[in-house]
Amino acid sequence: MTGVREQERVTDTPTGTDTLRFLGPVDGGLPDEPAPGCIGTGQILRLLTRQLFAYPTGTDRAVRPVADAAVELPTVDNGGISADGRTWRIRLRDGIRWDAQAARELTAGDVVRGLKRTAHPLARAMRPYLGEIIEGMADYYRAYDEALGHWEAHAPAFAQFQQFTRIPGLRAEGDTVVLRLTAPANDLVDLLATGFTAAAPREYDYYVPESPELYRCTPSAGPYRIAKRLSPGGDLVLEPNPRWDPGTDPVRRRTARRIEVVAAAHGQPVDPASGFGVLSWSVPSPAARFAGTGCSYYLAAGTGGAAEPHAVRHALSWALDRAALAEAACAAGADGAATQHGVLQPGHPAAERGADDAPDAGDPERARRLLDAAGLGEGTRLTLGVPAGSRLGAVAAALVAVLARYGITLVPVPLAPSGGPGVDVVLQEWVPAWAGDAGRDLVHRLWPPDGRAGDPAEVAREALRATDPGEAATLWRRFDRLATADLRLVPLLVADWPRARADGVAAGAARW
Numbered sequence: 001m002t003g004v005r006e007q008e009r010v011t012d013t014p015t016g017t018d019t020l021r022f023l024g025p026v027d028g029g030l031p032d033e034p035a036p037g038c039i040g041t042g043q044i045l046r047l048l049t050r051q052l053f054a055y056p057t058g059t060d061r062a063v064r065p066v067a068d069a070a071v072e073l074p075t076v077d078n079g080g081i082s083a084d085g086r087t088w089r090i091r092l093r094d095g096i097r098w099d100a101q102a103a104r105e106l107t108a109g110d111v112v113r114g115l116k117r118t119a120h121p122l123a124r125a126m127r128p129y130l131g132e133i134i135e136g137m138a139d140y141y142r143a144y145d146e147a148l149g150h151w152e153a154h155a156p157a158f159a160q161f162q163q164f165t166r167i168p169g170l171r172a173e174g175d176t177v178v179l180r181l182t183a184p185a186n187d188l189v190d191l192l193a194t195g196f197t198a199a200a201p202r203e204y205d206y207y208v209p210e211s212p213e214l215y216r217c218t219p220s221a222g223p224y225r226i227a228k229r230l231s232p233g234g235d236l237v238l239e240p241n242p243r244w245d246p247g248t249d250p251v252r253r254r255t256a257r258r259i260e261v262v263a264a265a266h267g268q269p270v271d272p273a274s275g276f277g278v279l280s281w282s283v284p285s286p287a288a289r290f291a292g293t294g295c296s297y298y299l300a301a302g303t304g305g306a307a308e309p310h311a312v313r314h315a316l317s318w319a320l321d322r323a324a325l326a327e328a329a330c331a332a333g334a335d336g337a338a339t340q341h342g343v344l345q346p347g348h349p350a351a352e353r354g355a356d357d358a359p360d361a362g363d364p365e366r367a368r369r370l371l372d373a374a375g376l377g378e379g380t381r382l383t384l385g386v387p388a389g390s391r392l393g394a395v396a397a398a399l400v401a402v403l404a405r406y407g408i409t410l411v412p413v414p415l416a417p418s419g420g421p422g423v424d425v426v427l428q429e430w431v432p433a434w435a436g437d438a439g440r441d442l443v444h445r446l447w448p449p450d451g452r453a454g455d456p457a458e459v460a461r462e463a464l465r466a467t468d469p470g471e472a473a474t475l476w477r478r479f480d481r482l483a484t485a486d487l488r489l490v491p492l493l494v495a496d497w498p499r500a501r502a503d504g505v506a507a508g509a510a511r512w
Contacts, residue, residue: 019258022273023265024236037270039261042195047224047238047252047259049198050106052090052177053189054251055435065193065436068251069096069106069221073189076467085184085467090177095248098201098219099241106199106221108172114200115170116162119144120209125433126196128444133188135169135180159205184465186472190436220244223254236261294336294496296345296430297325297395298446298489302385305424306376313487315370316425321402322493323360328398329495332391337495343447343456343483345432345494348439350476354484364405371406378407385415385423391497396427399492428489439476440464447483456482 022039046054054068067073071091074080081088096106115134118126119141131138143165148157169180181188191197199221207214218226220241227239238259246253262270299316301307307316322339329337339360344351371377382403386396396412403410413423430446432438439460449457456479463475484491 018256019260020256020271021260021262021269023270024261024263037265037273039273043273044236044238044261045195045198046222048218048220048222048226049195050096050221050249051193051195051198052092052111053193055193056251057253065189066250067093068193068249069093069111069199085465086181088177088179088181088188089173090179092175092177093248094175095245096221097243097245098221099225099243100201100203100219103243106201108175108177110199110201111177111197112170112172113162113202113204114198116140116165116167117200117204117209118196119162120158121149122209123196126191126194129191129440130197132440133181133183133185133191134167135182136167137169140165140167155206155208158208162205184467186466186469187437187440187464190434190438191440193436194434223249223252224259227258235263294334294345294431294494295391296340296494297392297492298343298428298430299399299492300426300428300489302383302423302426305422306382307425309374310487311370311374312376313490315367315374315376316403317487317490318358318363318370319367319403319406320358320399320490320492321360321362321405324402325395325398326493326495328394329391329493332394334391334495334497337493340491340494341484342480342491343442343489344439344476344480347494348476348480350473351480352477354481362402368406371408376406376408379409380407381409381411382424383422384410384412385426386412387415387427387429389429391495392427392429395492395495399427446489454482456486 021037023037024039050069052068052070053065053073055063055065065073069092071093072078072080074088074090076083076085080090092106092108092111094105097103098106098110115130117123118130127138127141131141144161147161169182171178179188185191201219201221203217203219204214207217216226220226221244223241223244223246224238225241227237238261240254240257244254262268299307299313301313307313322341326337326339338346340346341353341357342351371380376382384396384399386392393412400410400412415423415426428446430442433441433445443457443460447457447460449455449461459475459479459482463472463479466472466475483489
């Protein structure tokens with residue numbers, strides 16, 4: 001770290017323990033049985049970065065983002081959002097400093113730099129959303145791919161591209177970030193609260209994203225800074241950042257003098273990570289008060305399979321014992337689970353239980369009539385495509401047991417990453433890509449527009465553009481009713497797996 005920053009004495013005293021020690025994130029995704037001392041990437045990066053908006057630590061799943069680097073949440077009344085909902089002016093608070101060679105304030109230009117860096121392949125997951133919302137962003141992404149859309153692009157080329165390629169809907173004006181949107185977007189605050197949109201200091205222009213050099217030369221704007229990074233995937237030590245002023249940070253806190261993130265415990269004790277530095281939406285909840293907002297599971301028809309007729313999926317929706325599926329998920333390690341009868345998760349404000357929905361345990365008498373009418377009598381054999389992952393396997397096993405009650409043999413088979421024909425039904429899992437209002441992610445990944453009259457996806461787009469919260473809620477309820485009746489997806493359950501949502505938004509969250 002020599003030459004990157006000055007050594008200063010930390011003037012405020014951290015509260016709590018002297019040293020916290022955690023196991024590092026597991027490479028290649030979530031482990032089947034997460035260790036209680038395993039910390040997520042997002043938990044580490046939360047201590048180093050600042051976003052315009054962020055989620056406060058807590059256990060309330062209904063919590064909304066608050067101003068982080070921004071002075072306040074923009075509204076029409078405070079002049080932050082124009083009357084047409086398309087121009088946002090977000091002013092930054094004073095006193096946020098980078099832990100760099102010479103202390104300097106975090107600027108609107110740093111926020112713009114962070115958003116421009118989402119062009120890099122490591123942040124590709126956010127392209128569909130930011131590209132759809134910010135005027136000119138999609139063209140910027142296409143230009144990046146044409147100019148240097150390959151992994152080997154060196155840092156100076158990337159930095160020059162982002163500095164000299166203008167995005168009409170994104171600019172810095174003094175201490176203010178100005179965004180011009182393609183249409184009103186009532187979920188923009190949720191997107192800007194993700195780690196992908198963290199401010200990026202100018203030092204990021206010197207190194208390739210996610211390179212060892214960047215890890216060694218990363219200025220911090222949070223309560224901690226990197227003290228030692230042995231190697232990618234190795235041990236990591238965080239120490240207090242002397243530039244951090246708690247008076248400028250309404251979200252984070254400093255609780256230890258040293259944080260060690262180790263690749264392996266080697267028999268040494270580690271601290272439980274479940275309550276450390278996590279966001280409100282990634283704190284596990286006991287099953288007794290679980291309200292959703294986890295991983296949703298659905299059944300979909302396989303291409304050319306027996307479940308393509310609507311009548312088949314309708315019959316299955318009445319045969320399913322969703323309560324048994326939820327119990328199976330908890331037995332497999334979920335912190336909580338709930339039945340799901342609509343496409344929207346039960347925790348969504350617009351999700352409502354319909355009066356004509358099947359009971360949680362299904363309706364065997366009605367289901368048998370519907371199954372017989374749809375040609376799924378006793379002795380029927382169906383194949384179930386199951387993507388890789390032990391959690392999906394646990395849900396699949398429960399489905400097999402439920403349909404066996406009706407004399408239907410459900411045979412789980414591995415599903416190729418590209419999908420394809422060959423199965424009757426497919427088990428799908430949706431983990432929201434960010435906290436809060438993730439309806440845009442649901443529509444993009446599970447319900448793309450199909451051009452039909454009355455397409456629920458078009459209703460969802462209207463809901464995302466609505467500037468009145470009441471109107472947005474009404475439109476989301478309409479979307480849920482239409483989508484649930486359509487049965488392109490047959491809702492099953494929502495389960496809260498350990499660390500599931502934290503990992504869902506953490507990948508590459510800071511160093512773009």
